[in-house]
Amino acid sequence: MDHPTSLSSRRQFLAKASQGAASLSVLSGITLPHVHAAGSDQINIALVGCGGRGTGAASNSLGLKAQTRLIAMADVMENRLEASFNGLSNKHPDRFSVSADAKFIGFDAYKKAIDMLRPNDVVILATPPAFRWVQFQYAISKGVNVFMEKPICVDAPSGKRMLELGKQAAAKGLKVGVGLMCRHCRVRGELFDRIQQGEIGDIILGRAYRLQGPVGTCFTKPRDPKAEPSELLYQIKNFHSFLWASGGAFSDFNIHNIDEICWMKNDFPIEAKATGGRTDRGDYVDQNFDHYSVEYTFRDGTKFWLEGRNAMKTHNEFASYVHGSKGMAIISTAGHFPSKAMTFKGHNKSAKEIIWRGKQPEPNPYDLEWQDLVAAIVDNKPYSEVERGAMASLVTVMGRMSAHSGQAVTFDQLMAHDHEFAPNVDKLTLDGPAPLIADADGKYPTPYPGANGLYEYVVKGA
DSSP states (O other), rough: OGGGGGSSSOHHHHHHHHHHHHOOOOOOOOOHHHHHHHTTOOOOEEEEESSHHHHHHHHHHHHHSSOOEEEEEESSSSHHHHHHHHHHHHHTTBOOOGGGEEEEEEHHHHHHHHHHOOOOOOEEEEEEEEGGHHHHHHHHTTTTTEEOSSSOOHHHHHHHHHHHHHHHHHHOOOOEEEEEEGOHHHHHHHHHHHHTTTTTTTTEEEEEEEEEEEOOOOOOOOOTTTTTTHEEEEEEEGGGOHHHHHSSHHHHHHHHHHHHHHHTHHHHOSSSEEEOOOOOOOTOOSSOSEEEEEEETTTTEEEEEEEEEEOOTSEEEEEEEESSSSSSEEEBBBTOOOOOOEESSSSSSGGEEEEOOOOOOOOOEEEHHHHHHHHHHHHTOOOOHHHHHHHHHHHHHHHHHHHHHSSEEEEHHHHHHHOOOOOTGGOOOOOOOOSOOOOOOOOOOOOOTSSSTTTSSOTTTT
């Protein structure tokens, strides 16, 4: 594969980075064109993956002033679907039209939900990332637009598959959004413009921090076979704990900060050198490290440091910064929203040195990403975030692979690597085995730097 920075020219990259902002329409008062074969101006939504993030994305889509309506839901777990169904139907009763026979359970449920859509409708893909390429491929075959959550791949083979599928979707004129919602933040967008115009000089350093306690399902206790007879469903329920399902806590949580730095740098790194480890984990059986430190290198030799940690009673920080030859900028300092972006004359966050401060209050980027996607559908304009989403996901994989293997990893090495965690993920069944099987003690293989070359773990006896 070509070097990541040769995927597009600087001008093309800038156009893609600002595509969301450029395509925004004021949806209030818009009359949707008759884009559907049936002549309806309504955009129907199907939700595939009814966990917290999928439910949140569906709620954002239904909160638009455009005519969106949820008509189908799919998941592998009935209790999770029902919880999402109850929450969304109560919050958006006027936009909720999911009947009893439009709730689908199982590994083929996504097909049944997508089959209820018409061309130009939208499917939300919010299952664990391992299933992203499988469901995206089917959505393309059915000619429906897609909103997919990040990360969109967990290893190089699935990343290359997603890049190819993105081309197929674009060739069919489908609109595809990827849930890196910070890219749709208007304040961050203004910061990007200011940096590109030289307000803080040339970027010479990036710093990002995701330091927090355990979140999501990143730490997992052993499975109780009596309470949870299916090892596969146990792993899907605790997907942050398993590399095959999510890329682990590193990929799922750190990707936003990584993508913010890459956006402002207007480039993607070509190498990662990382460390990390597991401290006293008791009887947790997940595959995650609980601390990571990554040095990314861009093509021009400048560096970007990422610090990630999941531990109790430690310093917490959720922020991203860039330093230039003339000053520095806060990209985010309060999590995803609000960004509280600022630029400074020097390299200290001093009130006396502030050049610019983003206007407050900030619109919610979780809403803005849906406004941008639906505006592109309404206006029938090209709209695809697949390449950028895949690159952000792959750069994240590169850092994780370096930490888990203990090796310096270049982007070219990553893309040539053959380790696909779950090559048969499209063939999983409810009564079948999981891609990863626990040993006799109920434990799973964990990364051991220096032991397995560029492989993040190996299965004994495989």
